Amino acid sequence: MNAIDILVKEHDSILKMIEITQTILNSKDETNIHLNHIEKIIDFIQNFADKYHHLKEEDVLFMEMEKHGMPREGGPIGVMLHEHDEGRAYIKAAVEGIAKLKAGENSAFTQIKVNLLNYCELLSNHIYKENNILYPMAQRFLPSEILDGMTVDFKEANLSTPNNEYSDKYLVLVNELSIIYLK
Ligand SMILES: [Fe+2]
Ligand SMILES: [Fe+2]
Numbered sequence: 134m135n136a137i138d139i140l141v142k143e144h145d146s147i148l149k150m151i152e153i154t155q156t157i158l159n160s161k162d163e164t165n166i167h168l169n170h171i172e173k174i175i176d177f178i179q180n181f182a183d184k185y186h187h188l189k190e191e192d193v194l195f196m197e198m199e200k201h202g203m204p205r206e207g208g209p210i211g212v213m214l215h216e217h218d219e220g221r222a223y224i225k226a227a228v229e230g231i232a233k234l235k236a237g238e239n240s241a242f243t244q245i246k247v248n249l250l251n252y253c254e255l256l257s258n259h260i261y262k263e264n265n266i267l268y269p270m271a272q273r274f275l276p277s278e279i280l281d282g283m284t285v286d287f288k289e290a291n292l293s294t295p296n297n298e299y300s301d302k303y304l305v306l307v308n309e310l311s312i313i314y315l316k
Contacts, residue, residue, distance in 0.1 A: 136194070136283035137268050143186045144260045146307050150177055151253045153310045158246050170313075171245065172231065173306055178224055178252070181303035185291060186215050190263075192290040193283050198271055200277070209267050216259045223252040 134142070154174050157166060195210045221290050230244030272280065291299075 134284075136189075136280055136287060137272055139266065139284065139287065140186070140189060140262060141196070143181075144264060146304060147182045147186065148257060149262060149307050149315075150174060150182075151257055151308070153314045154249055155253050156314045158250055161299060163242065168231070168234070170310065171249070173310070174249070175224060175227060175231070177303050177306055178220075181300065182236065182256070183217070183221065183224070184293065185300060185303070188290045188293075189287045190257065191217065192273060193286040197275055197279055201275055209262075209270070213259065213263065213267060216255060220252055220255055220259070223248045223255065227252070289315075 157170065157174075160166065191214065195205075195213065198210060199205050203210060205214070227245050227248040230241045230248065233241035234245065
């Protein structure tokens, strides 16, 4: 699998988790929502989507594109980075909502729901742009030896998330929640 294939495959898992999240939060019966599943989804977003996946983009792919002459500001890389930050802000607000809910503030559920649904919409559009515009651009733009070498650099970018166990844990979670929610 080349570097771009690895990123696209991770997108598939993230998109599946987005579908699960939307299914849960758009359910008519909110009393049926399991907070521990929402917390597991947030853990997935913070660690698999944001660390494991976004670090490969930010510390390797975007960096190489920049090094090879694509400006960060005013172009697609700047837009992608901005969207990563927007996503982080939604998740931060959802996490705050969970703390409030646990402290007995029932109205905080809306804060969790709105921010997670906004995140889902943002990230699915973001992934569409990466799969269809930015990654094909990278494949045309970067020399093939750089594209080949990026798989090694990905391992370094993921040093804080060093082994397969880490990604396996989150892939298992996506499967478990898919079985429950996506029929
Ligand atoms: Fe991204
Ligand atoms: Fe991505």
